[in-house]
Every structure is written in structure tokens, then in C-alpha cells.
Amino acid sequence: MIELLYLLLQDAWFAWIPAVGFAMVFNVPSRMLIYCAIGGALTHSSRFLLMHYGVPIEWATFIVSANMGFLGLYWSRKHLIPRPVFTVASVIPMIPGSYAFTAMIALVEINTTGYSLALMQLVMENGLRTLFILTALSFGLALPSILIYRGRPIV
Amino acid sequence: MSLSKEEQTELTRVAVFAGQILHQHGAESRLIEQTTQRIGLALGADNIELSVSPDAIVITSLSDGHCVTTTRRCFDRGINMQMVCEVQRICVMAEKQLLDARDVKKRLKRLTPFKHNRWLVVLMIGFSCASFSHFFGGDRAAYWVTFVAAAVAMILRQELAHRHHNPFVNFAAAAFVATTITSFGVIFEAGENPQIAMAASVLLLVPGFPLINSVSDMLKGHINMGIARWVFATLLAISVSIGIVASMTLVGVSGWTS
Structure with missing residues (x-):
């Protein structure tokens, strides 16, 4: 139990860094960076916890990004700032970048070395995983405006 | 009125x-x-x-x-x-x-666009990719190799963007540089599994924002904006992988598909 808590804290610590780093690339205003840090740490560590208890990665991503969507809703109404400012940077640590690149590189390899089942398996598995995780992420974030606001502006 | x-x-x-x-x-x-x-x-x-x-x-x-x-x-x-x-x-x-x-x-x-201090951004992006290497199970050597490669790639990306270079050229060049630097980590056998640094150091080039915007545009009914953003992000990812493959072929280290 203590060990799990330690792993969780470690995960949260390493997750806030990319959230803030990418938020700075998107030029999020300085006083909002702290919210991106909190969001990044919360989402990535709670996904870690869900996956630890055996939830598949896509569903875990969906659950935590939906929660992030509602948290972003609260923050955006509090500060009168559009939601993507907090939410997108917070989920950046969960973007399946490595899967996406593996799929693409395997595609390029099929072109150079010819078709093989192993390479095609890499393309399909990594490509599909990218697609599903990404859809889960965006759908989760969009949930408040799809279910509750339905076309009305949030701020 | x-x-x-x-x-x-x-x-x-x-x-x-x-x-x-x-x-x-x-x-x-x-x-x-x-x-x-x-x-x-x-x-x-x-x-x-x-x-x-x-x-x-x-x-x-x-x-x-x-x-x-x-x-x-x-x-x-x-x-x-x-x-x-x-x-x-x-x-x-x-x-x-x-x-x-x-x-x-x-x-x-x-209104004038506010930009964060570029060296601070380089530092944070270096640590961000290094954190990703930790998530992939890398050790301390992989952490620092990733940090250096990602920071250098970020400097190149900022320089090319500042000179208004084509984003595809920019991303391919940055991926090439990051992979080349991490390949030396593999050649000199830095740490237990230096291949992890190769995967983590290019993650600063993931077009995350266009991808998320694309899916949420399509969900909310703006299908053609969503498709345009999706295609743009995919092309960026393809140019990144071409940069990676070019570097792996030139240096002769493979870290992704084998």
C-alpha cells in the first residue's frame, strides 16, 4: 500500500513537468501554469491508479479526461478563461505520441524493406491504439459541453 | 436598435x-x-x-x-x-x-502575442521529455541523454520557426537531430536501455494540440475543420518519422522496430 502511494506520488511528480513544459510552448499565461501543473499531475496519476487495478488504457484515459473536463469547467467559470487553456495542457502527458511514431516508422520501414507480418502488426496495433486513446481523450474533455452546455457558451 | x-x-x-x-x-x-x-x-x-x-x-x-x-x-x-x-x-x-x-x-x-522566455521553454521541454523517458522505464543515463537531445531539438525548432521555415521541414530536422544525439547514447551504451531515450526525445514533436482540437471539432460538428487539422497533424507526424528513419539509417542504430 505504502509502495503504491510512493509510485503514485512519483507518477504525479513526473507528470506535472511535461504538462507545464507543453503549456509554455502553447503560451499559456503565466498565472494559469499552476492549474496546468495540477491538472497534469492529477490526470496522469489517477490514470496510473486505474490501470494498476486493471482498467484498460483507453477506458482509464476516458475516465480521467472526463474528470479533467469537469475540473476545467469549474476553473474556466471561476477565471473566465476558455477551457482548452487548462485542459489540453493537462492531458498532454497522456497523448500516445510514442505509439503514433512507432506506427508511422513501421509504415516507412514497410516501404523500404518490403511487407512483413511483424511490421504490419506494429502499424495496426500502434495505429489503432493511438486512434482510440486520442478519441477517448478528446471525447472525455468535450463531455461537459456535449452533455450539459449543448451549444451554449461556457464563459 | x-x-x-x-x-x-x-x-x-x-x-x-x-x-x-x-x-x-x-x-x-x-x-x-x-x-x-x-x-x-x-x-x-x-x-x-x-x-x-x-x-x-x-x-x-x-x-x-x-x-x-x-x-x-x-x-x-x-x-x-x-x-x-x-x-x-x-x-x-x-x-x-x-x-x-x-x-x-x-x-x-x-493585443500582441505573449511568448515565454525561450531558454526557459527549452529547459522545461528538456525536462518534459526526460520525464517521458522515466515513464517508459528509463534509468538515470537515459534521463540525461533525453534531456540533452530534447533541449537541442527544441532550440533548433525555435530557430527554424523564427525564420518562418516550413513546419514539415522544421519537424523532420528536429527529429533527425534528436535521434542522432540519442543514437550516440546507444553506441556508447549509456545505461541499461538507451533505446528508451530515442523514443522519449522526439516526443516534443508530437502535434498534440492539433490532434485534440481536430477530434473535438469533429465531435462538435465542424467536420471539415477537424479533417484539415487531422491531416495536418498526421503529415507532421510522418515528417517526424522520416527524420527519425533518416537518422537511424545514417548512424546505423535502430531503436524502434526491431
Whole structure:
């Protein structure tokens, strides 16, 4: 139990860094960076916890990004700032970048070395995983405006 | 409230300018549409209709049965959330009737994109990719190799972006440099599994924002904006993988598919 808590804290610590780093690339205003840090740490560590208890990665991503969507809703109404400012940077640590690149590189390899089942398996598995995780992420974030606001502006 | 023709033309220009700023700085389509309409209505139009397409916006304002239509080209000026926040704030103030058309125009004209200190960004991106290497199970050597490679790639990316190079060329070059640096980690056998650094060091080039915007645009009914963003992000990812493959072929280290 203590060990799990330690792993969780470690995960949260390493997750806030990319959230803030990418938020700075998107030029999020300085006083909002702290919210991106909190969001990044919360989402990535709670996904870690869900996956630890055996939830598949896509569903875990969906659950935590939906929660992030509602948290972003609260923050955006509090500060009168559009939601993507907090939410997108917070989920950046969960973007399946490595899967996406593996799929693409395997595609390029099929072109150079010819078709093989192993390479095609890499393309399909990594490509599909990218697609599903990404859809889960965006759908989760969009949930408040799809279910509750339905076309009305949030701020 | 009845507007003269000049007032209606001015209102349309102000509203389209706000929409253009949002479009150029990477806001999602729903936000562009809503904010432009709200500014137009707050300034006294009866109705605002607009069409958002990947490289332009077309807007028509209605007042007393008269229409004024205008089009603006929107060139990508890089994602900048601070500009999006400022336009949103101006929109809220106009809705509370604190600003008239002239004030809104003056404030929109005065906006200048805020940029974080570039060396601070380089440092943070270095640590970000290093954190990813930790998530992939890398040890301390992989952590620092990733840090150096990602920071150098970020400096190159900023330099090329500053000189207005094509984004595809920019991303391929940055991926090439990052992979080449981490390949030396593999050659000199830094740590237990130096291949992890190869995977982590290019993650600064993942087009995360366009991808998320793309899916949420499509979910909210802006299918063609979503497709355009999706294709753009995919092309960026392909150019990154070409950069990686070029480097792996040249240096002769393979870290991804074997």
C-alpha cells in the first residue's frame, strides 16, 4: 500500500513537468501554469491508479479526461478563461505520441524493406491504439459541453 | 436598435477581426464561432452568421434586413493561448456593455502575442521529455541523454520557426537531430536501455494540440475543420518519422522496430 502511494506520488511528480513544459510552448499565461501543473499531475496519476487495478488504457484515459473536463469547467467559470487553456495542457502527458511514431516508422520501414507480418502488426496495433486513446481523450474533455452546455457558451 | 450602414460595416469588421485572431492562434472552431457571434450581437447586430474553414473565415452580419459580408484569410501564427484568453475577455466585457465597437477594435489592435522566455521553454521541454523517458522505464543515463537531445531539438525548432521555415521541414530536422544525439547514447551504451531515450526525445514533436482540437471539432460538428487539422497533424507526424528513419539509417542504430 505504502509502495503504491510512493509510485503514485512519483507518477504525479513526473507528470506535472511535461504538462507545464507543453503549456509554455502553447503560451499559456503565466498565472494559469499552476492549474496546468495540477491538472497534469492529477490526470496522469489517477490514470496510473486505474490501470494498476486493471482498467484498460483507453477506458482509464476516458475516465480521467472526463474528470479533467469537469475540473476545467469549474476553473474556466471561476477565471473566465476558455477551457482548452487548462485542459489540453493537462492531458498532454497522456497523448500516445510514442505509439503514433512507432506506427508511422513501421509504415516507412514497410516501404523500404518490403511487407512483413511483424511490421504490419506494429502499424495496426500502434495505429489503432493511438486512434482510440486520442478519441477517448478528446471525447472525455468535450463531455461537459456535449452533455450539459449543448451549444451554449461556457464563459 | 437601428444601425447606420457605416456602423454595421464597422461592427462586421471588428467581429471578423476577433474571429481571425482566434483562428490564427489555434482556438477550436466552436470557440471561434461562438466568440465572433457574441461580439457581433453585443455590438448591436441582429444576427451573425459565419463559416469557418481551414484557411479563412466568412462572416455576414444582419441588421434591419441588411447584410454585410466579409472574408478574412487566416494564416497560422502558432498556438498562443494567451491571445485566445484576451479575445475572450474582450468578448465578455463587450457583452456587459462596458465597451463599444471603437473600444473593442482598439483593444483587439493592441493585443500582441505573449511568448515565454525561450531558454526557459527549452529547459522545461528538456525536462518534459526526460520525464517521458522515466515513464517508459528509463534509468538515470537515459534521463540525461533525453534531456540533452530534447533541449537541442527544441532550440533548433525555435530557430527554424523564427525564420518562418516550413513546419514539415522544421519537424523532420528536429527529429533527425534528436535521434542522432540519442543514437550516440546507444553506441556508447549509456545505461541499461538507451533505446528508451530515442523514443522519449522526439516526443516534443508530437502535434498534440492539433490532434485534440481536430477530434473535438469533429465531435462538435465542424467536420471539415477537424479533417484539415487531422491531416495536418498526421503529415507532421510522418515528417517526424522520416527524420527519425533518416537518422537511424545514417548512424546505423535502430531503436524502434526491431
